[in-house]
Amino acid sequence: MHKYKLISKKGEGTFSEVLKAQSIKTSKSYAIKCMKNHFDSVDQVNNLREIQALRRLAGHPNIIKLHEVLYDEPTGRLALVFELMEMNLYEAIKGRRHYLPEQKVKQYMYEVLKALDHMHRNGIFHRDVKPENLLLLDDEIKLADLGSC
Template structure:
C-alpha cells in the first residue's frame, strides 16, 4: 500500500485522495547511503523522470496509518515552512508501512564544510553564512516553531554560498505547552537553560546555538566542547565567567534546585578567543551568548545588528 503527498501540491488533499496517489518510491533510484541516525537513514537518490538528485530519509520505525505520519513533528513543521534557507521537503511517501521523506539534495553539511577547510573563512563568508542561518531561523520562529537541535550537522550547504536549516525531528511549536524534555541538541550547542534542566525554554535556545556556530565558523573549533553536561557548564563559565544571581535569577535558582554550584571563573573575552572577528561580530556573538535567554536578541533583531550593515550582498547566491 502506498500513500503519498507532495509537500506543496497536496496539503489540502483529504486522506482518501492521498491514498489514491500513484506516486511510489519506484520513481526514484537510490545511489548510495549518505548517513545513518537514531530515527532514520538518509540515501542519495535520483528521480527517474527528471534525473534530479534528491535526499531520501527512510524512517526506521514502521507507520501503520497515514494519520500517524501526519502527526510527526517533522511533517507538521516542514509542511508550513517554505523559505530559501530551510531545506525543501518535496514529498512524503508511505510504502509497505515505511515512511520516506524526499528532500531537495544538498551537497554537504556545515560540519563537513568546516572539517574540509585548511584555512579560516574570510569574515565576509562567515557573515553571509550567519545571515542565511538567521534568515531561516527568523522565518521558522515567526511561523510558530523553534528548532531545538541547531548544530553544524543540521545546516546543509552547497559550499559556503548557500546554507539551509534541516532536520526538524525535534522541532516544537512555540505555543505548545511545556514541560518539554530537557535532552535536546548536541551538548556543545546546548543553551544554559537546557543544561540546567529548565522545562519552559523556548526559541532563545536556537539563538544560543547560532552564537556557538558563528564562533566556530570563525575559528573552525567548537567554542564550548564539553565532554559531559557538567563540563559543558564549566566550559561556558570559562568564557562568560561565573554566573551571578543578579545576571539571571531563574538560572541561579535552577542550579540551586539541582544542588549545582557554578565553578569560580574569571571571564575570557571573545576578542581574545576569536581574534579574526570584527568588533561588530563580537558584539553580536556576545549578545546571542547571554546567560539569560530573555536578554538574547530574537533572530529578526539579530539581523538588524550593525554586523550585517555592510556594503556586501547577503543571502543565498546559488
C-alpha cells in the same frame, strides 16, 4: 520508492538514514530520509511534527525543501524526499587549515538567523541547531533536520 533509483548512502542517524537517489522520471537527484520507525496510518504520518513544520515553513530560501512524502501503508515504511545538498557545514570546515573567510561566515550566519526567525514567527523551534544540520549547496546554506521540533 519505485519512482527513485538509489545511488548511495549519505548518512545515518538514530531515527533515520539518508540516501542519495535519482528520479527515474526526471533524472534529478534528491536526498531521501528513510525513517527507521514504522507508522500505522496516513494520519499518524501527517501528524509528525517534522512533516507539519516542513509544510508550514515551505518556500523559505534557507530551510530545506521537502519535495515529497512517501508512505507505504502495508509495511508502515516512511521516506521524506528532500532537495539534494552537497554537504553539511561540519564536513565543510573539519580539517581545514584556514578559517572560512569572514564575509562567508557573516553571510551564513545571516541566512541561518533568517531561517530561525521565520521558524519562530511560525511558532516552531528547531531545538537541534548544529553544524551537521546546516546544509550547503554552492553558496547557499539551509537549515535541515526538523525532527526535534
